[in-house]
Amino acid sequence: MSMPTSIETLSRSPTANRVRGLKLLANCSRCSIRPASVCSALDAGALSEFEAIGREASFAPRMIVFMEGERADAVYTVTSGLVRLFRLLPNGQRQIVGFGLPGDFLGLPRGERHVYSADAAVGTTACRFHRQDFIMFAENHTRFLRRLHDAAVKALDLAQEQMTQLGPRRADAKIASFILSMRARWMEINGAGESVPLPMSRQDIGDYVGLNIATVSRTFTRLDRQGVIRIVPKGVRILNFPALRQLAEQ
Amino acid sequence: MSMPTSIETLSRSPTANRVRGLKLLANCSRCSIRPASVCSALDAGALSEFEAIGREASFAPRMIVFMEGERADAVYTVTSGLVRLFRLLPNGQRQIVGFGLPGDFLGLPRGERHVYSADAAVGTTACRFHRQDFIMFAENHTRFLRRLHDAAVKALDLAQEQMTQLGPRRADAKIASFILSMRARWMEINGAGESVPLPMSRQDIGDYVGLNIATVSRTFTRLDRQGVIRIVPKGVRILNFPALRQLAEQ
């Protein structure tokens, strides 16, 4: 597997700018990430109906997709790039609660308002739907509604997986788990091998696994020196799987 | 609000024993926690149909409801007591990923197997349904399916809330958040006031918020001494809300 090439640099605080462009959905049936997305539950007929209510949105790095507390009047399926899902804590800390990868579905909280914010970590594209259109569509397509439920449960599984990572574990265990978890997610998308893209910054990783940026960096360096991984631009290559798994278990 | 009175002591490792008794569901329409559960989406007709496929199950403290890795062939709605949702990590640690309170829906993972284990922290009752019966019923009752999706999203919200707690926060912030979060959940059930039942053990709390049992204990003691809370049997009474909220924000 090769690293994504056109991934821009990322930086810290989200800009106030919003979506860069909106155009009609071109051709869902040729969408390469559709198998990994909720749209896989749709047949040709439903798909063209679905196309009609969606728009393609592009986000430059650091652009906000939506903010915690805002009315959730649009939902998204990520088609390329990387979305950070995060909460800004009252003490100024940012807790990243998840990463939206291509194929991931975002933006349908329980209530009418978002419970976390989302911004683009890198140049990102997504399909955008008005909440009402989307819900109405889903209610008329039980299979799709079911798939949507699956996606929510999948996200819940991931969140619970993540909770086991965040606890009082050692830094190298957290980082090892993080790398393996990212690898597993990329594999669902494009069958990754030992190269694992990590398009997010060290700060993002730290805010996700609950470590200081310095500790994240030190830990990556240590794993590299120990020959477990090799740090490559915007990712890592796994050199010693058993050792990495062993570390992740600590 | 008064503390639950008949709550037994809890202890550490789950027993291999299973469900204690199974009997027909008596009368869902009189169920006191129904408003807080997925069953609230059902009208009288659907409710009696639903009753027919469920059984009431009782669990003594430490009894297992289901285990991670097992086939998920039954789902549950907790009606009384407390269920611990947890994962046993390879290093022997137990991470509690959630608490199942009365009204909570459990046991429908994305795949066919459970991704975490569940056991009764105290004497607990639940309505039990065969997965297939339940899914078939849900697919025939869109409103119910929708409510089920809401429950999954609610659980996801809670998990993401919990992720913000587990991060690198100070012990008193974690404990303060935990108390406030439990209070909010009890309020949905019985409109609690300043008394917050905590039927789980200190160890459970530690395994949930990511703190050592000793640190949990010390922190409760400190909050008590500072006059923020008062430790009472199987719970706390909140004496100083603003201070507690302030701490939770750190």
Place this chain on the structure above:
DNA sequence: ACGACGCTTTGCCCTGGGGCAAAGGAAAGG
């Protein structure tokens, strides 16, 4: 090609909380 900016790496010091263990206390069992 160069400079500026932002991210990453690394060093140094320090503190919050973990590990361990003993004492105290409450509940269950005989």
Place this chain on the structure above:
DNA sequence: CCTTTCCTTTGCCCCAGGGCAAAGCGTCGT
């Protein structure tokens, strides 16, 4: 009623990781 067992509290020590800051490095824009 007493014993046993488990849970909680508390003390003591130590270390992993946080905070801070400087240096290194890659990237982007001019």
